[in-house]
Amino acid sequence: MRIPGRHNPNSGVERNEISTITDTDIEQGHEVDQSHSSENEKDVRTIQSVKEKEKEGHHHHGQFEDAEIPDNNLAIVMPALGLIAFVSALDQSIVATALPTIAQQFNTTPSQYSWIGTSYLLAQVIMNPVTGRLTDIIGRKPALYAAVVILLIFSAMCGAAKNGPWLIVSRALAGVGGGSVVSLTLIVTSDIVPLNKRGLYQGWMAASWGVAGTLGPILGGLLTEKASWRWCFYINIPICAVVLVLLFFFLNLKQAPRGDIASLRKSYDFLGLVLIMTGAALIIVGFSTAADDGFSSPRAYGVIIGGIVTMILAVVHFLTTKRNAIVPARMLTTRTPLFFMFGSFFQSLMFMPAQFLLPQFFQGVGGASSLRSGIDLIPFSVTLAVAGIIAGQITAKFHIVRPIIWVGFAMAAIGYGLWYACYTSTVSYATQEGLQVFSAFGIGLSISTPMLVIQASMPGKDMAAATAAWVLVRSMGASIGVAVFTAIFNTGLRSKFRAIEGFGTAFNVPTGSEGYRELHSLPDGPMKVQVLAAFADAMRLCWIIGCGFLCFALALTFFTKSYSLERAYGNSSSSADGDEVESPTDEEKKLGDGLDAKSSSREGVDQDDVGRAMREDLLLEDGLRDTGGSVPPTRTHSRVH
Numbered sequence: 001m002r003i004p005g006r007h008n009p010n011s012g013v014e015r016n017e018i019s020t021i022t023d024t025d026i027e028q029g030h031e032v033d034q035s036h037s038s039e040n041e042k043d044v045r046t047i048q049s050v051k052e053k054e055k056e057g058h059h060h061h062g063q064f065e066d067a068e069i070p071d072n073n074l075a076i077v078m079p080a081l082g083l084i085a086f087v088s089a090l091d092q093s094i095v096a097t098a099l100p101t102i103a104q105q106f107n108t109t110p111s112q113y114s115w116i117g118t119s120y121l122l123a124q125v126i127m128n129p130v131t132g133r134l135t136d137i138i139g140r141k142p143a144l145y146a147a148v149v150i151l152l153i154f155s156a157m158c159g160a161a162k163n164g165p166w167l168i169v170s171r172a173l174a175g176v177g178g179g180s181v182v183s184l185t186l187i188v189t190s191d192i193v194p195l196n197k198r199g200l201y202q203g204w205m206a207a208s209w210g211v212a213g214t215l216g217p218i219l220g221g222l223l224t225e226k227a228s229w230r231w232c233f234y235i236n237i238p239i240c241a242v243v244l245v246l247l248f249f250f251l252n253l254k255q256a257p258r259g260d261i262a263s264l265r266k267s268y269d270f271l272g273l274v275l276i277m278t279g280a281a282l283i284i285v286g287f288s289t290a291a292d293d294g295f296s297s298p299r300a301y302g303v304i305i306g307g308i309v310t311m312i313l314a315v316v317h318f319l320t321t322k323r324n325a326i327v328p329a330r331m332l333t334t335r336t337p338l339f340f341m342f343g344s345f346f347q348s349l350m351f352m353p354a355q356f357l358l359p360q361f362f363q364g365v366g367g368a369s370s371l372r373s374g375i376d377l378i379p380f381s382v383t384l385a386v387a388g389i390i391a392g393q394i395t396a397k398f399h400i401v402r403p404i405i406w407v408g409f410a411m412a413a414i415g416y417g418l419w420y421a422c423y424t425s426t427v428s429y430a431t432q433e434g435l436q437v438f439s440a441f442g443i444g445l446s447i448s449t450p451m452l453v454i455q456a457s458m459p460g461k462d463m464a465a466a467t468a469a470w471v472l473v474r475s476m477g478a479s480i481g482v483a484v485f486t487a488i489f490n491t492g493l494r495s496k497f498r499a500i501e502g503f504g505t506a507f508n509v510p511t512g513s514e515g516y517r518e519l520h521s522l523p524d525g526p527m528k529v530q531v532l533a534a535f536a537d538a539m540r541l542c543w544i545i546g547c548g549f550l551c552f553a554l555a556l557t558f559f560t561k562s563y564s565l566e567r568a569y570g571n572s573s574s575s576a577d578g579d580e581v582e583s584p585t586d587e588e589k590k591l592g593d594g595l596d597a598k599s600s601s602r603e604g605v606d607q608d609d610v611g612r613a614m615r616e617d618l619l620l621e622d623g624l625r626d627t628g629g630s631v632p633p634t635r636t637h638s639r640v641h
Contacts, residue, residue, distance in 0.1 A: 068254065069191075069192060069193070069194055070191075070192060070252045070253060070254045071252060072192045072250070072251065072252050073250055074192070074193065076246060076250045077192065077246070077247070077250050077251050078189070078193075078204070080242075080243050080246040080247055080250070080251075081185045081188060081189060081205070081247075082185075082204055082205055082208045083208070083239060083242070083243055084148055084151075084181050084185065084239070084240065084243045085181060085182065085185045085205055085208050085209065086208040086209070086211065086212050087151065087178075087181075087212075087236050087239050087240065087243075088124075088151070088177075088178040088179075088181040088182055089208065089209045089212035089213065089216075090212040090215070090216050090219070090236075091120055091155075091174065091175075091178055091233075091236070092120065092121065092124075092212075092213075092216070093212060093213050093216025093217055093220070093355060093381075094216040094217070094219055094220040094232045095116060095117060095120075095220060095232060096117075096216065096217050096220060096355055096356050096359050096374075096377075097217045097218075097220040097221040097224065097359045097370045097371070097373050097374040097377075098220040098221070098223070098224045098229040098232050098370060099113065099116060099117065099356070099359075100359075100360070100363060100370065101224050101229050101370060102116065102167070102229050103116075103164075105229075106161075106163055106164040106167070107164075108164040109164075109291075109292050110288075110291035110292055110486065110487075110490040111288035111289060111291045111292045111486075112164040112165070112168065113291075113486065114287075114288050114291055114482060114483050114486040114487070115168045115284075115288060115483075116164070116167055116168055116171060117356055117482050118284055118288075118479050118482045118483050119168050119169075119171045119172040119175065120171045120172065120174060120175035120178065121175065121352070121475070121478055121479040121482065122172070122175065122277075122280065122281065122284065122479045123171075123172045123173070123174075123175025123176050123178070123179055124175045124178055124179030124182065124475060125179070125277070125280070125472060125475040125476050125479055126176075126179065126273075126277050127175070127176055127179030127180050127182075127183070128179055128182070128183060128468070128471055128472055128475060129273060129326055129468060129472055130273070131143070131147075131179070131180045131183035131184060131187075134180075135184065135187060137261060137264065140184070140187065140188055140191065140253050141247075141251065141253055143180065143184060144181075144184045144185075144188060144247065144251075145244065145247070145248070146177075146180075147177045147178075147180035147181045147184055148177065148181065148240050148243055148244050148247075149177070149240075149244070150173065150174070150176055150177030150180070151174055151177030151178055151181060151236065151240055152177075152236065152237055152240035152241065152244075154170050154171075154173040154174035154176075154177065155174050155233045155234070155236035155237060155240070156233070156234065156237055157170035157173070157174075158170040158171055158174060158233035159230040159231070159232075159233035159234040160230070161230075174233075185205065186205070188251070188253070189205065191253055191254075192251075192252075192253065213355075213381045213384065213385065214378060214381040214382055214385065216374075217355070217359060217373070217374035217377045217381070218371070218374035218375055218377075218378070219232075219235075219374070220232050220370065220374060221369065221370035221371035221372065221373060221374035221375070222371050222374070223235070224370040224371070225369060225370050225371045226371075266323075267323055267324050268323065268324065269318075269321060269323045269324055269325050269326050271317060271321070272314060272317050272318055272321060272323075272325055272326040272327070273326055275310055275311075275313055275314035275317055276311065276314040276326060276327075276472075276476070278307075278310050279307045279308070279309075279310035279311035279313075279314055280307070280311075280476050280479060280480060281307070282303050282304070282306050282307030282310060283303075283304055283307035283308065283311075283480050283483070284307075284479060284480055284483040285303050285307075286300050286301070286302075286303035286304030286305075286306075286307055287300070287304065287480075287483040287484045287486070287487040288483050288486075288487065289303060290304075290487040290491060291483075291486050291487040291490045291491070294491050294494065295487070295491055315327075315332060318332060319332060319333070324465065325465070326465075326468075326469060326472065327465075327469040327472075327473075328458075328462045328465045328466055328469065330458065330459070330462055330466075331454070331458065331462070331465075331466050331469060334457065334458075335559065335560060335561070336453065336454075336457040336560040336561050336563070337453070337454045337457050337458055337466060339556045339557050339559060339560050340405075340450040340453050340454055340557055340560065341450070341454065341469070341470055341473050342553070342556055343405070343409065343446075343450055343553035343554075343556055343557045344450045344451075344470060344473065344474045344477070344553075345473050345474065345476070345477040346477065346549040346550065346552055346553040347409070347412070347443065347446060347447070347474075347477070347549075347550065347553055348474045348475070348476075348477030348478045348481060349477045349478075349480060349481035349484065349546075349549055350412075350416065350481060350485075350546035350549050350550065351443050351447070351478065351481070352477075352478035352479075352481050352482055353481045353482050353484070353485035353486070353542070353546075354380070354439075354546070355377070355380075356482055356485075356486070357485060357489065357539060357542060358373075358376075358377055358380065358436070359373040359374070359376075359377060360489075360539070361423065361536070361539050362376045362377075362432075364519060364532075364535045364539075365423075365425050365427075365532055365535055365536050366429075366432075367519075367520040376432070376433065377436075379433050379434075379436040379437050379440070380436040380437075380439070380440045381440075383436070383437045383440035383441050383444060384440040384441075384443055384444040384447070385444065386441075386444065387408075387440065387441045387442075387443070387444025387445050388444045388445075388447060388448060390444075390445070391404050391408070391444065391445045391446075391448070391449050392448075395449060395452060399564075401449055401452045401453050401456075402453060402557070402560065402562060404445050404446070404449050405445070405446045405449050405450055405453070405557060406554060406557065406558070407442070407445055407446075408441075408442045408443065408444070408445030408446025408447075408449070409442065409446050409550055409551075409553050409554035409557070410442065410554055411438065411439070411441055411442025411445070412439055412442030412443045412446065412550050413442075413547050413550035413551045413554060414438070414442070415435060415438045415439025415440075415442055416439060416543045416544070416546045416547035416550060417543075417544070417547045418435050418438065418439075419435060419439065419540070419543040420540050420543040420544040420547060422435060423435075423536060423539065423540060423543065424533070424536050424537075424540070425529070425532040425533045425535065425536040427536075450470070450557075451467060451470055453560070453563065454466050454467070454470050455467060456563035456564065457561070457563045485542045485545075485546075488541060488542050488545065489538055489539055489541070489542055490538075492537075492538035492541045493534065493535060493538035495538075496534035496535075496537060496538055497531070497534055499534075500527065500530050500531060500534060519531055519532060519535065
């Protein structure tokens with residue numbers, strides 16, 4: 001009996017599911033098609049190994065891997081990991097409400113104002129694909145300790161900053177530690193927690209990010225008003241110190257084989273990383289220049305065009321390199337993962353800037369204090385987290401993903417359109433807060449779910465790299481978005497202020513809390529009305545552009561295919577030439593499962609789909625470590641049933 005295996009790249013035959021190779025076939029030694037790749041033999045040996053261990057009595061899912069998991073006091077270690085992940089996430093959002101005060105003290109330019117936020121985000125993006133490889137060389141513990149120490153030291157440097165450039169550089173270096181922490185907490189969690197309990201702990205990790213997103217703006221405003229903005233960074237020091245002590249005494253990791261620099265040089269896609277990060281940095285610098293000089297500046301256009309050209313070169317490199325590309329070539333040539341990756345990019349392009357722009361709106365138009373602007377942002381942050389949880393529950397129970405994403409994109413687009421229509425200088429407080437809920441719910445539904453579509457549409461061997469690439473592209477969109485919309489807002493505001501007779505020629509764009517107070521200290525009258533209207537209208541331009549981006553993301557993802565979330569390990573989702581192959585529908589899946597069950601009953605074999613799905617999940621996380629990527633904390637485990 002010949003058993004179909006993986007597709008031969010030189011043939012026209014599509015791949016078959018690994019589940020067509022039954023346990024009975026393996027036990028009876030039936031012949032396996034040798035014309036296919038050796039990867040098929042590897043899959044057969046994997047199933048044989050699993051079957052042998054199940055015969056020995058290891059029937060509990062995932063139990064055969066528990067023997068390699070070191071003993072740890074998870075009641076101490078996991079809160080410590082969650083705490084340091086919380087600090088890394090807090091650094092993204094805590095500056096949003098403190099920035100106007102910081103900018104006022106340092107008299108920053110609009111571009112420096114933007115870089116205080118984006119420097120940390122960009123450094124995190126750079127570290128995401130690098131950290132996994134570094135841990136293979138220096139080890140998990142040294143890498144984690146180093147990341148926490150870097151975050152501690154440069155948080156202190158941020159707090160001690162004497163000027164804008166000092167703070168920007170310190171923020172970037174703190175982002176190196178923070179970005180490494182994001183990846184390492186997830187890697188270490190997968191090292192010390194059994195697979196069947198991992199979802200619970202990763203859920204708590206996701207919760208720490210949600211809490212950080214909610215508390216960050218409030219805490220930033222509170223510390224700025226009651227103490228000093230410097231405590232927005234000093235607060236990290238005692239937390240990092242406590243985490244270091246806890247991990248040093250209680251974290252227990254097994255000694256894993258370490259790689260070497262020579263093998264890293266041979267396989268890692270250094271050129272791809274340099275190209276994509278250089279392109280992102282040039283685009284950010286270009287828009288930051290536009291924030292200072294306006295979009296009429298030839299220098300700004302030149303740098304932006306240079307960044308776009310570099311990005312194009314990165315894509316060409318990913319399609320042609322023989323190394324382990326940062327973004328897999330199949331992801332760029334298969335419609336569904338490509339379009340959903342772009343959809344996530346355009347959503348992130350608008351999502352992160354909103355967290356910086358909304359506090360400016362509350363302070364500039366509403367006259368809110370730093371603390372009050374943080375409180376006013378609570379509906380946005382809380383709804384975002386709640387919607388993400390709801391999306392995860394729906395995908396796990398009903399196995400639908402794309403409709404959730406479409407609803408999310410549509411709600412977010414409508415929400416930003418309503419912001420454009422309603423966020424004027426005379427908007428009521430109830431409208432201001434209520435519309436945040438609508439938009440944030442849409443963003444929450446679609447912020448992490450595209451990852452599931454990408455994973456389901458990629459073959460097993462590419463899933464790890466594809467997931468890491470999705471995280472990279474989404475994070476890069478957030479970094480670029482802050483620079484883009486800061487430039488749009490500032491150039492629009494300058495233009496509108498110049499149009500106010502007797503006012504705009506001598507007035508600079510307010511980038512600090514004192515500037516916002518000056519807006520409201522103007523005597524009541526037509527000029528004050530025009531000034532506040534100009535501020536609101538300049539920001540409304542950002543909202544309508546964001547609405548356009550979200551509409552584009554929605555339209556783009558309509559041209560995609562549906563894939564089952566229940567495919568077994570090794571199943572391919574596309575043919576050899578890169579064309580997409582329609583996955584079985586739910587009804588076909590149920591029918592196939594029923595036939596397999598009957599066949600297995602006749603053969604006397606226990607077919608365990610859950611075990612295969614859990615092994616696939618483990619393969620993904622192990623692969624992420626090998627490719628240098630990390631699964632984001634909001635990852636949904638709906639693939640494991």
